[in-house]
Amino acid sequence: MNTTYLYLLVFAILVGSTDIEVNIVALYPSAPSNGVMLFGTIALSYGVIVSILLGLAGMKALLIALFYQHLKYEPKSLSSWVLIGLVMASLLMSLVFIQLHVH
Amino acid sequence: MGTRKKQETQKMAFSNTEVVFNNLFSLFTYLAVLVGVIVFALMAFLIIKYRERKNSQDPEDTPRLGRIPIVRGHGRNVLITVSLSTIILLALIIGSFAAVDTLLTPPNGTWCYGLYPGYGAQSPLNQDCPRIDVTGHQFYWEFSYPHALPHAPLYTEKYVFRVPKDATVVIDVTSADVFHDFGIIPFKIKTDAIPGRVNTIWFQPYQNGTYLIQCFELCGSGHYYMNATLIVMQVPQFQAWYNST
């Protein structure tokens, strides 16, 4: 079963990256030391960790959309159609971001 | 000539903000009338010239039922239209940017001039310069004047807002309850009064007199009477009044 194997592989990546997400929290500069330190005692800045977390979440979302919702195998027109919603949402986010942080 | 004319307009005007508004509004209106007249004249001319007459006939390319009409129109014309409009709009954008920079940036040096004892005409920019707090309530405006000494208790007055003539008045506007908007009508300046936020505007009144302040955001049943009076006084009178508070 080729597809089943693929779905299981995707699942493994999803779970694995979730594990990274949970553990990376321990690297916050002021994190309590009872967490598991993946990379010894390196403390990453807040912004870097947030970016990594959101990047991982985006990657997971992409995997689910491409394989479980099989957008990868749909016609291009449909995936572009779906992309429009994302573009709209990110426009909203970035303009609000400018509003909040740039004066 | 230009400067004298400018000075005269300034003399006629109630405040610097009104001058900024009037100049920009005129620019917009000149261009708007120009564009409007051309468009309407063209439309009226074409409708009259090409109206249906008894002996007139359908043009050759009239769309007929049973057939998708031919596609016509030149990209060139669109390009010309867009380019001409862009030139006009760029002028408007540049004018607007210059005006808004003036409106939102109090000038250095004249900061606080005449507003309080101890702040003379020549006093330099002072970060601690006391501003006047304006707070919107359902349904009145409240004005809090700081005393010259830091941390002195505020003097608060409702309904009446006094400022000295020619001073640079910087106000911090906020709200105690709902969304209001603080507008000094003849000065053509306003800002929103929002709970939890402070919005700063400034103006320089040019003439003694009383001016209508009103709320510009529907804030409840008393919205229509949520107004106040701005009184612009000569500096000595203002200082005398201020010292008596």
Added chain:
Amino acid sequence: MSPEQLPARIRRWLYTTNHKEIGILYLITSLFFFVAAGVLALTMRSQLSVPDNHLLSADLFNQFVTVHGLLMVFWVLSPFAFGFANYIIPLQIGARDLAFPRLNAMSYWFYLVSGAAMMMSFFFGGAPDLGWTLYSPQTSFKFTPTIGLNLGAAGLILIVVSITMSSVNFLVTMFKMRAPGMKLKHMPVFPWAILITIFMMLYAFPSFLAALLLLYVDRAFGTFYFSSIQGGALLWDNVFWFFGHPEVYIVLFPAIGVIADAISTFTRRPLYGSKYIIGSMIAAAIISFIVWGHHMFVTGIGLTSTKLYTVTTIAVSLPFDVMVIAMIETLVKARVRLKAAALFTLGAVALFVIGGITGVYLASVALDHALRGTYFVVAHFHYIMVGASIMGLIGGLYYWFPKMTGRMYNEGLAKIHFIFSFIGFNILYFPMFLLLDMPRRIATYAPSTGWAALNLMSTVGGFIFGLAQILLFVNLFASLRRGSISGPNPWEAWTLEWSLPSPPPAHDFDTIPAIAEDGTYHFGNSSGYPNGSGYPNGSKMGNGTVHSHLEGQSPWPVVVAFAAFIFFLGITIGQPSNPSVPVTFQPFWPLVLDGAILGVIALYGYSRERFSVHEETNVESWPFREVPNVKLGIWTFLGAEVIFFGVLIGAYFFVRTNSATWPAVGSLFEVRSGFAMTLVLLTSSLTAIMALVSAKVGSRNGLMASLFATFGLGVAFLYIKATEWISLGANGVFSVANGLPATSYFITTGVHGVHVFAGMLMTLYLLVNALKGRYLKGDYHAIEHFGLYWHFVDIVWVFLFPLFYLI
């Protein structure tokens, strides 16, 4: 008419799923609301005619201002246009109906009950009275403790649901059901305008829905998204206007479509640069999503942002510029027939020019410091919404009246109607430009302001304009019976609807037309069809028998809408929890329960009903040729959901940025339980996809097991979630009313939880059918569609987990 016929006739209208009948229902209902909102407006104009007037109390005036705005924007302009869209678009693209006829009926009934909820608000402690923009924090229960505002919000939520259903329906129809050879570029401007309008609706309304939902929970449960001083007021401004500015074009574009096509017909010329007009509309639609900040110029959002919005807003005038110039160039060497429809549409262009130019004033952040909240703004947007939209749509009413009724209206009376409307309109609204010092929405003003003369003039113009509309109704009503027979194509227009008899038969087309390469139409005639084999006669329904649309009746749409109405009455009509200190209110639970039960029954009936929609096989469906209708519908719906959750997450981001402090990671939420929930949901996605795999290979046991596992994992997810909610509450760490961290957490994960719950109901339904042996082999589509939804819910959680637990 005999008494027995009466119920049959009523039932016909209640159960109809025919696009033309639904179109008529939309038109009549929207005209009713037009009159209602117009009467409110004339009452307000009377109040303002002289200073210090007390014809209306300030409270009543504020209610009239608000309801007039809400009714005109939501219940008049769009539904008026969508009445035409329903009736005309299937005819213009050569389809026999919309893709989902029952969904279309349901949209209409949701629209009707939403309007009823809005109107009822007057009788429950006063209608909403804070302006149609519903600025916070005045909308909080503390400042407006009326059931009327709850009802208004309920009406708005219901109409957003209606509009979302319509959007999906029209999109699928126009993308997937065009007549053979009818490429997108062959469509007239009106369908294009509707297509672009729907695109905006699809992405703008979810933002409004999210805003209304947050408003509702604020009022019902005492949360404070919008009443917090940590940016609550500006949060509303942002989410409202992210929706609100596209909404302005949503109510305008259909009228532009009508205007463009009518101008082409009455000037006897092909539209000049039609592709540029359409391209401009697309450009304006996209830009409309990045200009909303111009409604917030004086809220203090920062100089950079305001300058950015000034540029985008001024830039959006360029595409409109192109549209207007193209329409005017159409007149060159034309043969202009000044029929009433032409007068109204050309008049609308003229008024639109004034509205557009004054819009550029308001795009300037500098001028806005003086003009914000004044009658200049009122004048500007009435020139657009009444001048362009209403006048253009009235033009459309005259244009298509002969098609819909088979009768001609009285041309002379219609021209008099135009002259009084046009003159009255300008006397009504032009003075408002000159009232650029007068605050809008004030109940009265002092004589010393000097605003009296212009106001009186405006009121006189208002009555001329208002009374002139009586001519419209008299004319159309009398012409229904007495008008001369119009024939199929009285205007000698080219679009497809005019090829049919007036009014068209229930099934529209005897044979679906085909458009050949050279642009000619062919009706059931093989010659000239591109692929050489000729256009097959198989487009006739079944064995060559003509499909009768009267069979396609369904009682369920109206019942579902009625159930939703009862449900929303229940959750909005209630008592303040504590009358002395109004902070929240209690819903009226019996009605909620009734509505829910009726809704479940109705949805079950809806899903069990045998209602087959005939799909033409040989249709033009670029660019979604290989995508089935339902799948396209689901993805479109999910696109709207992206915006909905995007706004919820954006709201969380917004209040968090505006808060000085926020609990540290791990201090409020157990990372462990979030981790557990993530694993559970990810696993459920795996089981959902395995269900699809099993269904495709025909393994009933595999399908049952996978579905059952999915359901079980859903239960597990909700169980962990409930435990977490309860423990957080019990620890007293926070309650819903205990701060923004709590508010945003409970609401966002709560809405997600509701989505999980809905997905579980779907799995139950699928399980029951799978037990009967359905969905195997080629019948797997329901499983696939459920999966698309379920994985989407999973994706949302993939983002919620780090955002709430790890950041």
